[in-house]
Amino acid sequence: MNMRTLLVTAALACTAFTALAQANDTASSQAVPYHYGMPLHVAKVISLNEPSTLECKVVTADMKYIDASGKPAEITYRKLSDACSYQN
Numbered sequence: 001m002n003m004r005t006l007l008v009t010a011a012l013a014c015t016a017f018t019a020l021a022q023a024n025d026t027a028s029s030q031a032v033p034y035h036y037g038m039p040l041h042v043a044k045v046i047s048l049n050e051p052s053t054l055e056c057k058v059v060t061a062d063m064k065y066i067d068a069s070g071k072p073a074e075i076t077y078r079k080l081s082d083a084c085s086y087q088n
Contacts (some may be wrong), residue, residue, distance in 0.1 A: 034077040041068035056084035
């Protein structure tokens with residue numbers, strides 16, 4: 001087998017695996033905005049993220065979690081920034 005053919009095949013295989021991984025990431029990261037009264041069946045919280053700020057203000061945070069049926073889910077919600085805890 002020619003070395004050039006082997007390298008091209010390996011490069012195409014790596015590209016295909018990368019595309020599949022990115023497609024899988026974007027499919028599961030569809031965050032749903034939280035609304036009051038929305039039922040959340042959280043079995044396990046994976047991460048809580050919010051933008052860092054030095055001002056006390058309302059920010060949009062997101063939570064990634066595993067629901068009661070075992071599926072990963074993500075919601076976004078509005079909250080006061082962590083800076084509000086440290087200001088008088």
